[in-house]
Amino acid sequence: MGSSGASVEAVFFGTTTVYLSDGTSGILIDGFLSRPSLLRVAFGRIAPDLARITGALARVGLTRIDALFVAHSHYDHVMDAPEVVKLLGGRLFGSESTLNVGRGAGLGEQSMTRIADGDEYRVGAFTVRVLAGDHSPGNRFPGVIEEPLVPPVRASRYRDGGCFSFLITHPGGSLLIHPSANYVPHRFDGLDVDVLYLAIGALGVQPQQFQSDYWRHVVDATRPGLIVPIHWDDFFISLDRGLRPLPRLFDRVAVARAFLDRRSRESGIAVRFPEPFEVVRPFVR
Numbered sequence: 001m002g003s004s005g006a007s008v009e010a011v012f013f014g015t016t017t018v019y020l021s022d023g024t025s026g027i028l029i030d031g032f033l034s035r036p037s038l039l040r041v042a043f044g045r046i047a048p049d050l051a052r053i054t055g056a057l058a059r060v061g062l063t064r065i066d067a068l069f070v071a072h073s074h075y076d077h078v079m080d081a082p083e084v085v086k087l088l089g090g091r092l093f094g095s096e097s098t099l100n101v102g103r104g105a106g107l108g109e110q111s112m113t114r115i116a117d118g119d120e121y122r123v124g125a126f127t128v129r130v131l132a133g134d135h136s137p138g139n140r141f142p143g144v145i146e147e148p149l150v151p152p153v154r155a156s157r158y159r160d161g162g163c164f165s166f167l168i169t170h171p172g173g174s175l176l177i178h179p180s181a182n183y184v185p186h187r188f189d190g191l192d193v194d195v196l197y198l199a200i201g202a203l204g205v206q207p208q209q210f211q212s213d214y215w216r217h218v219v220d221a222t223r224p225g226l227i228v229p230i231h232w233d234d235f236f237i238s239l240d241r242g243l244r245p246l247p248r249l250f251d252r253v254a255v256a257r258a259f260l261d262r263r264s265r266e267s268g269i270a271v272r273f274p275e276p277f278e279v280v281r282p283f284v285r
């Protein structure tokens with residue numbers, strides 16, 4: 001039945017791409033599945049890879065969605081989103097920069113909604129609240145995408161366009177998807193959730209004070225029963241090859257992991273690293 005916690009399923013597709021469904025309605029976050037190589041990202045031009053996109057969706061038999069919410073418009077969040085909407089239907093929700101990626105891919109205005117801090121959207125029995133925030137430290141491509149973006153383009157053309165987290169509530173439970181490892185002090189205070197999808201990208205290279213403040217203003221503030229770390233995998237390799245941590249050149253995932261382990265022991269909050277394509281019931285424990 002659509003309203004019970006046991007009916008809500010989640011699938012992780014690497015980076016911050018998370019699918020949620022209650023059997024009636026489906027929501028996708030970001031939908032980044034192409035994962036072009038580092039060589040191409042650094043020196044070439046990038047574009048959605050339809051074979052990888054359809055291959056990843058087929059792995060879990062995902063054939064339709066109602067809504068796709070984009071956290072920000074860097075390529076590792078937004079690039080594939082319009083193609084996923086073309087394949088699965090549903091509406092693209094994002095910043096004006098994200099909508100310009102949609103326009104460049106040929107999506108019509110009737111398929112897109114520009115979102116802003118505090119907005120709430122109903123998607124079947126789900127409610128999605130939009131919470132603006134800050135990008136993780138070291139934002140390489142700040143700014144906005146000012147006109148329709150037609151790939152292939154350099155990765156640097158994907159400017160962040162503003163960053164969002166998503167509070168998703170359902171009669172069966174609540175979860176916060178927090179896709180960029182930064183915090184606005186006290187922004188999430190009182191926002192109790194059952195499950196926290198917590199970005200840890202670049203957290204391992206931040207000072208200990210930052211890590212500690214991040215925990216305080218994101219985890220302590222939302223008091224989750226479970227943390228699911230996201231944005232820790234090496235997204236320069238295809239999902240077919242499984243997930244492995246970002247190499248040390250970019251991040252210290254082992255440091256972030258040790259930090260989470262320690263805080264998990266101290267707080268009693270469970271941390272569970274997700275497996276790609278695995279269907280889990282986040283509200284059942």
Ligand SMILES: [Zn+2]
Pocket residue numbers: 072074135160
């Ligand atoms: Zn980013």
